[in-house]
Amino acid sequence: MIIEAQDISVKIGGRIVFEGESVSCKPGIMTALIGASGSGKTTLLHCLGLLLPVSKGSILINKNDVTKYGSAARRRFWRDHVAFVLQDYGIMDGESVAFNITMQTSVFGRRVIGNKERLTQSLEKTGLKGREKELAGHLSGGEKQRLALARAIYKDADILFVDEPTASLDATNRRKVIELLTDFAVRGRTVIVSTHDAEMIESCGILHQVGSKTNSITKSY
Numbered sequence: 191m192i193i194e195a196q197d198i199s200v201k202i203g204g205r206i207v208f209e210g211e212s213v214s215c216k217p218g219i220m221t222a223l224i225g226a227s228g229s230g231k232t233t234l235l236h237c238l239g240l241l242l243p244v245s246k247g248s249i250l251i252n253k254n255d256v257t258k259y260g261s262a263a264r265r266r267f268w269r270d271h272v273a274f275v276l277q278d279y280g281i282m283d284g285e286s287v288a289f290n291i292t293m294q295t296s297v298f299g300r301r302v303i304g305n306k307e308r309l310t311q312s313l314e315k316t317g318l319k320g321r322e323k324e325l326a327g328h329l330s331g332g333e334k335q336r337l338a339l340a341r342a343i344y345k346d347a348d349i350l351f352v353d354e355p356t357a358s359l360d361a362t363n364r365r366k367v368i369e370l371l372t373d374f375a376v377r378g379r380t381v382i383v384s385t386h387d388a389e390m391i392e393s394c395g396i397l398h399q400v401g402s403k404t405n406s407i408t409k410s411y
């Protein structure tokens with residue numbers, strides 16, 4: 191799916207966060223939203239993911255204007271097409287690792303259900319194998335970040351929105367996460383990443399500098 195921002199501006203509480211941002215995020219290629227701290231990377235990511243309304247301009251999905259989507263249409267978009275790995279990771283601390291990935295339990299008990307094979311795969315790919323019964327609240331910051339990615343892998347959504355995916359990881363896990371995200375893109379998914387990480391940026395094909403008023407750069411290989 192192609193996700194586009196066309197000349198969008200965001201004003202919060204009378205303050206302009208950014209103006210005139212345009213970026214086109216395509217499947218099969220990772221888009222990096224880059225820029226200094228406070229430039230508006232997270233805000234732009236949230237606008238592209240329909241989590242935050244724009245003050246001006248349009249958001250397009252596959253060339254359709256979705257700027258005026260109501261809450262039901264947005265929920266449908268999130269449910270059917272999107273996985274988010276946001277800055278607070280969206281982890282439910284009081285639930286198990288496995289539940290945080292599948293988000294499904296049996297009707298009566300606390301038993302986690304869902305697709306076993308996909309659950310195992312997502313645990314393996316994020317180095318969380320064997321931890322599925324633990325309380326998510328007991329995980330470290332970096333482990334929670336990987337858990338959020340495991341949820342995204344499990345869902346295997348068309349579009350992945352990721353905020354600073356490598357921020358609290360060591361070199362080995364950073365590389366792993368970059369590989370995981372690249373793998374999503376290679377399989378034809380649209381991957382949009384807000385990042386400061388030079389190695390992460392290196393792996394992205396579209397670079398968009400937030401707040402610079404310049405066009406995005408599309409790298410050729």
Ligand SMILES: Nc1ncnc2c1ncn2[C@@H]1O[C@H](COP(=O)(O)OP(=O)(O)OP(=O)(O)O)[C@@H](O)[C@H]1O
Pocket residue numbers: 202203207225226227228229230231232233234384
């Ligand atoms: N809900 C909000 N209310 C008020 N101001 C906000 C809100 N969300 C963002 N801002 C402001 O918008 C600006 C951009 O914030 P944003 O989080 O998008 O930056 P960022 O580029 O992601 O920074 P970082 O690299 O530190 O994560 C900041 O000055 C911030 O204070």
Ligand SMILES: [Mg+2]
Pocket residue numbers: 231232233353384
């Ligand atoms: Mg941010």
